[in-house]
Amino acid sequence: MASPLNTAAGFVAALRGAAPYVHAHHGRVFVVAFGGDTAARADFPDLLHDLALLHSLGVKLVLVHGLRPQIDAQMRAHGLEPTFTHDLRVTNAAAMECVKAAAGILRTDIEAQLSAGLANTPMGGAHLSIAGGNWITARPVGVRSGVDHQLTGEVRHVALGAIRDVLAQDRVALLSPIGYSPSGEAFNLRAGDVAGAVAAGLGADKLIFVLDSDLRAWRRLLRSRSSGHLSLDELDTFLQHPRRKPLAAENRALLDSALAAGRHGVARVHLVGAANDGAILRELYTRDGSGLMFYADADYEALRTATLDDIGGIQALIAPLEAQGVLVPRSREKLELDIGHFDVAVRDGTVIACAATQPFPDAGMAEFACVTVHPDYRDAGYAAALLARAEARTKAAGGTGLFALTTHAPHWFIEHGFSRSQVEALPIAKRELYNWQRKSLVLVKAL
CATH class of the missing domain: 3.40.1160.10 (Acetylglutamate kinase-like)
Structure with a gap:
């Protein structure tokens, strides 16, 4: 060949x-x-x-x-x-x-x-x-x-x-x-x-x-x-x-x-x-x-909170999964509004992994969402590291649990401490937005 x-x-x-x-x-x-x-x-x-x-x-x-x-x-x-x-x-x-x-x-x-x-x-x-x-x-x-x-x-x-x-x-x-x-x-x-x-x-x-x-x-x-x-x-x-x-x-x-x-x-x-x-x-x-x-430069590889400058990198990372239906599409405007909830792994200036931690303070929970790792870096621990940051964010805000919605990767969440649950376990605000046609699986993790 x-x-x-x-x-x-x-x-x-x-x-x-x-x-x-x-x-x-x-x-x-x-x-x-x-x-x-x-x-x-x-x-x-x-x-x-x-x-x-x-x-x-x-x-x-x-x-x-x-x-x-x-x-x-x-x-x-x-x-x-x-x-x-x-x-x-x-x-x-x-x-x-x-x-x-x-x-x-x-x-x-x-x-x-x-x-x-x-x-x-x-x-x-x-x-x-x-x-x-x-x-x-x-x-x-x-x-x-x-x-x-x-x-x-x-x-x-x-x-x-x-x-x-x-x-x-x-x-x-x-x-x-x-x-x-x-x-x-x-x-x-x-x-x-x-x-x-x-x-x-x-x-x-x-x-x-x-x-x-x-x-x-x-x-x-x-x-x-x-x-x-x-x-x-x-x-x-x-x-x-x-x-x-x-x-x-x-x-x-x-x-x-x-x-x-x-x-x-x-x-x-x-x-x-x-x-x-x-x-x-x-x-x-x-x-x-x-x-x-x-x-020597500390920023060569870093796990940090995303900034507006990272939006282009996040879009490039999640676009293939959005096209495949793995992730719900997010507009640039939506990303700009939510950028403060995102964490990214950056290597040599390139976003190689991302995840969002969307808080639902009334329910004492947060959603762990948009978890994406570049294909070249999967199985290298980046998703787990982003999960750890999400847990720390949620605990710092007084939350007691995380939840995630997925159609393709339930086993990864279960392997990292989540358990299967029902739509009724979601915060009310999230439950009202649940897409019954998509039928995402609900997973929760107590912190």
Whole structure:
């Protein structure tokens, strides 16, 4: 069967679906870090082509590459054995020469790939300009766990003005994990630390790590929701949990960099799998992405009282069910009058679930109505969360019960504490409006 994107309608739908993200990302600063293992993949040129497309779509790019396997290969070619303590390389003078050689070769290869422009390739017409410089000032990490790491360093200062000038010229900034000291020494740095420091210093909108590992394993590790996103607070709680199994040092360093960047102003940090073709495009230009995301903004996903600005989203959500006869149609005017009774679940600016709690104070009850969840998010607990808010609303107003009318979902209500009842159990005002032709089932729940 042909992919939906291979049809004209599928292509148009995908392009229109990406449009809000094209607008949102245009002119934004993204720092993208990828390890040397990712750069060693046979399909690495595909990632670079996707990064070039991001630039063409108006994203201001800062790229940071890693070097670990390339350094190891250089060292072994010179008869040297790599040495690590807790995943931190010990870099002596001989190893540092291998770092410089590996960085020069990989950087040249990356620049060559990003300079391609054959008309029949994804780089056709791209015309990227790449810039680099001595933008990272570093200092030695010193002695750790009783081991002198010599020329292994950490970021001391980032020449943010120079990087901003490059981005203002519509050029791509490319950084290698090497820093320099005022005394003229060069230090071997962790690419993740460089990327985090640059992203935080620039106030980047996104920091993206492209990993040569299985993102499903990361989701299981972090116990993230199926949607693949966690707040920074949830990440911090995970890292500090006393019963958590110890993380591999490399993974811990990556998550620490993600958390630090988020705490220093980077709104969203993404982990994307290099093995999935086009993963970075799907992560950035679809609502649910393809990887794992940590977000600092509290409103990325929220359960809250609806406002007038949500009416369009509510209408789009409930319209299909109204057309099927599952919900009673509501006009925009009716929604505007009742908007204060609605709660919504919002994800990345999109209303993905809603429900109304219509009070009947004379009867000490409220109606739980218009319960709708977007098909992509059903069975994720949103309806239950909206029910909890409805119960809290009703109790706060002095009510003692909820009721619901349904023709299609009685079992869901029963599973959540409702029981079948009769029309006579409804408040008088609601009973007078009951549609005997529709014959909705009556369910009630005592609070």
